Structures are given as C-alpha cells and as structure tokens.
Amino acid sequence: xxxxxxFKMARGDNLCGIENSVSEGFTKKQSxxxxxxxxxxxxYNTTFIVGxxxxxxxxxESMFTEAAEAGLAAVAEKLHREFTLSSILxxxxxxxxxxxxxxxxKTEEGNxxxxxx
Numbered sequence: 001x002x003x004x005x006x007f008k009m010a011r012g013d014n015l016c017g018i019e020n021s022v023s024e025g026f027t028k029k030q031s032x033x034x035x036x037x038x039x040x041x042x043x044y045n046t047t048f049i050v051g052x053x054x055x056x057x058x059x060x061e062s063m064f065t066e067a068a069e070a071g072l073a074a075v076a077e078k079l080h081r082e083f084t085l086s087s088i089l090x091x092x093x094x095x096x097x098x099x100x101x102x103x104x105x106k107t108e109e110g111n112x113x114x115x116x117x
Contacts, residue, residue, distance in 0.1 A: 016093040017054030059088040071115035084108040
C-alpha cells in the first residue's frame with residue numbers, strides 16, 4: 001500500500017481539506033525546551049477533526065463526477081432502474097485509508113439521492 005508506507009498528494013490542491021487541517025504537536029518536554037506554550041492556544045482553530053468529513057465547494061472536479069456515477073450505478077443495480085447524473089448538489093470527503101465520499105446528487109429523472117462511497 002502506498003509508497004513504502006507513505007502516500008503522495010499534490011501540494012496546493014487542498015485535496016479533501018488536508019491543507020486547511022495542518023497541525024503539529026509537541027510533548028511537554030519539547031514545549032519547555034522550545035519555549036512554546038504547551039497544549040492548544042485559545043485562539044487556535046479546533047473546528048476540524050482529523051479524519052473527519054470536509055465540505056468540498058468545487059463539485060465539478062472529475063473525482064466527484066466519477067464517484068457519483070459509480071454510486072448511481074450501484075443504486076440503479078439494486079433498484080433495477082436507470083439513473084442519469086444531472087448535477088452534484090453537495091460533496092464531502094474523508095481521508096482515511098483512501099478517500100470516502102458523501103454526495104447528494106440530482107438525477108435527470110428528477111430524483112435527489114444521497115450517496116456514501
């Protein structure tokens with residue numbers, strides 16, 4: 001898996017919000033040695049959760065279209081009916097061992113379907 005335990009992401013793309021979720025931590029001993037506060041500063045943004053879901057504003061990227069079409073194909077197979085993607089209304093991603101998607105899509109047939117892939 002990956003590249004000898006590492007994985008690569010394109011810098012500057014903010015894939016899955018990872019560039020907005022950068023943090024580092026120090027042990028108490030390191031904090032004292034570096035003369036930096038121990039713990040989280042009161043003004044630090046803690047609204048994100050590592051491994052949590054990140055809203056994606058740009059839903060026109062091909063990865064969302066491909067995920068939506070794959071999800072609709074799976075739903076179509078289970079329900080024995082056809083669905084054609086019209087638009088992606090909402091997209092969220094989660095980076096764990098790969099990328100998970102939560103999508104809300106509109107179909108040409110007039111349905112709104114929530115997908116979790």
